[in-house]
Amino acid sequence: MQLPFAVNIWPFPETTPLTFIFISSIFAAAAASTLWAAASENYGALAGIGLDYLVILTPVAILSFQQGAISGNPRMTAYGIACLFGSFFGLGLLLWSIRIPIDNTIPMPGLVRWSFVLFIIALLIVSSRLILKVPNVIPWKITPELSAVIGWMFLGAAMYFAYALVRPSWVNAAGQLAGFLAYDVVLIVPFLQRLPTVAPEHQVGLIIYIAVICYSGLLAIYYLLIHKSTRLWAGTPAKQNSPEPGPTLPSSANSPRAVNMLCNRPAALAPPAQLGGQGVSVDRLIQAEVGVSFEQLDQDRRRPRRLLLAQGDGRRLSPASSRRTNTPWMTQAR
Numbered sequence: 001m002q003l004p005f006a007v008n009i010w011p012f013p014e015t016t017p018l019t020f021i022f023i024s025s026i027f028a029a030a031a032a033s034t035l036w037a038a039a040s041e042n043y044g045a046l047a048g049i050g051l052d053y054l055v056i057l058t059p060v061a062i063l064s065f066q067q068g069a070i071s072g073n074p075r076m077t078a079y080g081i082a083c084l085f086g087s088f089f090g091l092g093l094l095l096w097s098i099r100i101p102i103d104n105t106i107p108m109p110g111l112v113r114w115s116f117v118l119f120i121i122a123l124l125i126v127s128s129r130l131i132l133k134v135p136n137v138i139p140w141k142i143t144p145e146l147s148a149v150i151g152w153m154f155l156g157a158a159m160y161f162a163y164a165l166v167r168p169s170w171v172n173a174a175g176q177l178a179g180f181l182a183y184d185v186v187l188i189v190p191f192l193q194r195l196p197t198v199a200p201e202h203q204v205g206l207i208i209y210i211a212v213i214c215y216s217g218l219l220a221i222y223y224l225l226i227h228k229s230t231r232l233w234a235g236t237p238a239k240q241n242s243p244e245p246g247p248t249l250p251s252s253a254n255s256p257r258a259v260n261m262l263c264n265r266p267a268a269l270a271p272p273a274q275l276g277g278q279g280v281s282v283d284r285l286i287q288a289e290v291g292v293s294f295e296q297l298d299q300d301r302r303r304p305r306r307l308l309l310a311q312g313d314g315r316r317l318s319p320a321s322s323r324r325t326n327t328p329w330m331t332q333a334r
Contacts, residue, residue: 007020009075009079010023010079011064011067011073011075011076011078011079012067012076012143012145012146012149013143014146015143015146016140016141016142018140018194019140019142019146019150021186021187021190022150022187024186025182025183025186025187026153026183028182028183028185028186029157029179029180029182029183030049030052030179031182032178032179032181032182033048033049033160033175033176033178033179034046034049034175036174036175036178036179037049037175040171040174042102042103042171042172042175043100044098044100044101044102044167044171044172045097045102045171045172045174045175046093046096046097047093047094047097047098047100047163047167048159048160048163048164048172048175048176049090049093049160049175050089050090050091050092050093050094050095050096050097050098051090051094051156051159051160051163052090052157052159052160053086053087053089053090053093053156054087054090054091054094054156055152055155055156055159056152056153056155056156057083057086057087057090058083058084058087059148059152060083060149060152061081061083061084061086061087062080063080063145063148063149064076064077064079064080064083065077065080067145068080102167102169102171102172103169103171104169104171105169106169106170106171106229106230107168107169107170108164108168108169108170108172109173109223109227109230111219112173112177112219112223113165113168113173115215115216115219116161116165116173116176117165119157119158119161120158120161120165122212123154123157123158123161124155124158126138126151126154127152127153127154127158128151128155129151130147130148130150130151130154131147131148131151131152131155132151133148134147136202136205137205138205138209139191139194139202139203139205139206139209140194160176160179161176170229173223174223174224174230177219177224178220178224180216180217180219180220181216181217181221181224183213183216184213184214184216184220185217188210188213188214188217191206191210192210194206195207195210
């Protein structure tokens with residue numbers, strides 16, 4: 001389906017219905033990638049999208065100005081101005097979001113990484129041939145001007161995938177896969193319908209194109225919807241791996257002596273020591289003072305230092321405040 005307003009603002013003549021479908025798939029991919037970054041609050045992943053806009057819209061704006069000057073078509077010039085503003089937006093988005101850290105909790109899966117490498121190589125080859133206006137690169141008829149436009153779109157996609165390899169993490173790769181899945185969904189049915197009637201010179205190219213769409217779609221479906229550690233409903237990495245709230249110490253832990261004992265407790269149980277003529281372990285002494293054993297606080301014996309309460313005010317002590325000090329009772333216990 002072609003929306004009349006979208007067709008009317010598109011300035012390039014001799015655009016076929018399949019070309020309009022392809023253009024809509026590019027917009028769908030950009031929307032899906034942006035939605036993923038915004039919904040998951042991983043704004044650092046927007047940098048790749050900004051780079052994509054910049055690489056695509058800057059040369060398309062220049063081409064539109066050139067075609068507008070040659071043909072005297074004001075719609076072409078207006079489209080060039082719109083692309084120029086879009087290019088500035090992409091630059092601003094890139095400069096803003098590239099400084100935002102990306103969560104590396106879940107690494108980029110190896111299959112995704114190597115698939116991106118193959119996608120980049122294929123996109124660079126196809127985009128360079130399209131920009132040079134080599135005929136029959138894609139499996140339908142296009143004008144030389146549209147060949148250049150589509151070539152820049154493929155080059156922008158290559159840069160988007162390359163950015164995911166520069167900052168490798170699942171958070172960054174998920175946006176590319178979401179965009180690829182939207183792109184595949186828009187194109188797969190029209191391409192399959194075209195297969196029985198395709199011209200001989202386009203048949204091989206169409207089969208290869210369908211194979212790439214099927215592979216990328218299955219890759220995206222598996223990692224976005226099926227794979228246990230990366231599927232969407234598993235939550236974002238930051239939420240998946242956020243530490244559970246620690247236990248709260250009883251009121252008896254508010255005394256300065258108790259806090260001092262907790263801050264200076266060794267990581268492992270100390271051997272029994274003669275304190276006051278009785279064999280008492282360090283943990284037993286602390287338990288008597290605090291009112292709770294370290295086994296109750298945390299089984300792995302590492303969390304207590306980070307979960308100590310400041311004296312009755314409900315705040316957690318920072319790791320810096322839990323450094324050991326050579327207090328007399330601890331020295332004696334050792």
